[in-house]
Amino acid sequence: MSGNQGSEAGRPRLIALDWGTSSLRGFLMGKDAGIIDQRASSHGIQNLPEPGIPGFEKAFAALCGPWLARWPDLPVVAGGMVGSAQGWVEAPYVPCPADVAELARHAGRVTTADGRTILIAPGVIDDPADAPPDVMRGEEIQIAGALADNPSLAERASIIMPGTHSKWVSIAASRITHFDTYMTGEVFAVMTTHSILGRLMTSPAEGTTADPAAADAAFCQGVLAARESRAGDLLNQLFSVRTLGLTKRLSGLVLRDYLSGLLIGQELTSGLARLKQSSATLPPIVLIGDDRLCSSYRRAMALFDITPAALLGNTAPSGLFRFAAATGMLQRA
Known part of the structure; x- marks a missing residue:
């Protein structure tokens, strides 16, 4: 663990989870999206300790239990495939154009067995009248982080996100206006x-x-x-x-x-x-x-x-922090 947790800058404000198909990464975050500590496991949504909701509960507790034992009132947000149809709870798709405020307004919500609420970022859908729809889930959080950390890109940019399903995302005035997926x-x-x-x-x-x-x-x-x-x-x-x-x-x-x-x-x-x-x-x-x-x-x-x-590189932690701030969670932290 790093950072001086006795100072305001080092005081934990949020637990942010980047929860994908094959892996789970957790970030203990402080003021201004600073990462105080981070942990990772192989418990992606397709590799849980056991099937179904109990598997999500166990994976979450194993990763975040030590943090929550010390700071039990920390808010928790999650993004990625954890909000898919195969995830802990299915979060909706927000239509383009979309920004982080729109994501916050349509956040999914899950309550753990011990009564803790986790907000889950929704995905984004591009559904033009004259073309097939396209969807993303997880990339929208990375984009929110990229734009927050690089304000010069917010007015107009094209973001390419290579991967299994590469995304080409058009940005205008801090909003996702269009995107195309390449397999x-x-x-x-x-x-x-x-x-x-x-x-x-x-x-x-x-x-x-x-x-x-x-x-x-x-x-x-x-x-x-x-x-x-x-x-x-x-x-x-x-x-x-x-x-x-x-x-x-x-x-x-x-x-x-x-x-x-x-x-x-x-x-x-x-x-x-x-x-x-x-x-x-x-x-x-x-x-x-x-x-x-x-x-x-x-x-x-x-x-x-x-x-x-x-x-x-990995802009998801910053994006999850901006998402949490947009929901109002950090004002109560």
Whole structure:
């Protein structure tokens, strides 16, 4: 535990939970969204100590019990998949345009067995009349944190959030106005694990490492192939992962990198075209997410002559703090 908890700055004000599918992270937070302490467990909503509500109760108690034993009156908020249909309680989806105040007005609520109330952040839905709907859950909290920590982005920005289901989010006047989801990460996982494309992919021999230059070259080759492609080419290009391996034009050691570049390149081709279609000038582009994955996106974006305005890490704790403040919970803390 860090921080001087005897001072106002070090006094705990909130317990914030970032509760996803595979993991649970808790943050003991003080004044101005400062993190005093943090804990983590593998008890995501699909890996609870036991099924159903008792599992959520046990996971919460195991993670936060020591904090609550010392500060029993601390308010608690949670965001992420804990508010999904498979979560502790299903929180609603707030329609675009949405900001943190709108999220607070539609917060979900769960009462623990010992009578404690936990507020749960809702998701966001983009449901235009002329297109299929799109949804996010968890990313809206990361966005709230990013905008709070980087006010210059609040007026106009495009936030790219790489992952299993990558999000491209349009921001105007601190509000989420539109977003698109790309299943880039999930398609990569399926193609490498459950399709014929993965059969030629190899790993370095024990005690050796892959050649970084060769891996980067293969990744860039995939990005450039996507950049130069025509509409609808992806299904054809995917098979090139196999043929480049069969003909030994690419080593099995770098076929994953080529596939990664191909998929990320296709995502960028589509996402950037949509941005250019909706505005005469590109807004500042911000990457939020895992450092390694964001680095791959930044490398790919350079081949499109795009430089991100910022590369941000985990903004969820700050977002959960802003969400709690918007609900009024911190005024009572």
